[in-house]
Amino acid sequence: MPRAAVQANEPIFDTHPEVSLDFSHVKTVLKRGYEKPFLLIDPEIIRLKTRRFTRAMPRVKPYYAVKANPDPRVVQVLRDEGTGFEIASVAELDLLLSLGVPAREVLYSNPMKSRAYIEYAAHKGVEWFVVDSVEEVRKVVSIKPDAKLYLRIDTPNIGADWPLAGKFGAHLVDVPEIIAAAAAARADMAGVTFHVGSQCRNPQNWRVAIERSRAVFDQLIAAGMRPRMLNIGGGFPVRYVKPIPAIEVIGEVVNEALEAFPEEVEVVAEPGRYLVSDAAYFVCRVVGTATRAGRRWMYWDAGLFGGIIETAEGLRYQIRTDRTGPMVPWCVAGPTCDSVDVILQEEMLPEDMQEGDFIYLPNAGAYTTAYASTFNGFPLPEVIVL
Ligand SMILES: *Cc1c(COP(=O)(O)O)cnc(C)c1O
16 A cells, blocks of 8 residues: 555545735726736735745755746746746747846756757756657757756646647657667766646646656666656646645645655756746736627637637636626637637626626736737737736
8 A cells, every 4th residue: 555645535626725816906907097908917926836836845946937927027036936947948048048047047848959949058058958759869969968868758647637748758668769879879867857737636647757757767777877856847736717636735745756766866846837827817808799699709809819728728717707697608709800719618707798898817827928929910918017
């Protein structure tokens, strides 16, 4: 019997209070008027979430995944909290360097990097580069022979609302060949990483992934390598609509699994969503409504192209309005003329919603403004920091 910290019959969902930005701040900002959709961020909540993450997993140093929200003011808050950073591109690296983040505090965790990007990052002083294929090992080493490589492995994404498996991650059958290629290239295969899937609501994914990482550490050691870093990736969930395992519950599972690694092994994570989502409200407005073949439609001034894109894969935001009418099903679409720009089908919203009404999405600080484009001539949402 494993000494499981969380037994199957124990409640694991919603065991701890979660935070949201205080709604009164949204009302205060709206008193100044409204021009276009905006994201209102409270940096204090980012600080709170960072400290809570570290308390739940004292052995794990967070490296913020910049893609979740690359606003420079967000990055500054995290830099001041002492996190490192995870990047996928040189634009993200330049942003960090311009804010005084040292390159050695940066993990280049995109498994598929162009030669030009690797050269640039290496030149700027980045030391850590992820790999998940024989070709990528050879590519990185040909540019930076002393790179510290960490091997991304494939792990279960069961129970993640935004699964990432398939696109990246070496499968266990391919690991021996990658290690052999690294040995032949005299590469420093210094660590192992994985990603359990974003908004992962199943703590067991971390346990399984850490156990697999331990097995890969053993394979690396057997091949004469010196693995010394375990990177447990991102995926830590926040409370939207569905219940979540609190970070403390995930922490119990992670902390116990980490006991299989000696103290000298440095353990890091790459939380994105967890650190920034709860700190912000996304605010937009109803452009108009219509009835089509008996179905009610409403069109917001921000849709799929305006930052509300995660609903396309099934993520659900809590939706606040100022209306109190009976709830009826609505189709919700964005303002562009692209037929793909439909955010929600049959979403229960007040019957009396009208043109000009405001829409408030709490906990929307991650993967909203970061995704927005000006497609069809609609403006990017503004980011306002309290
Ligand atoms: C996107 C990403 C993250 C962050 O994921 P979250 O689900 O936002 O925590 C971390 N690491 C890598 C490599 C990523 O691609």
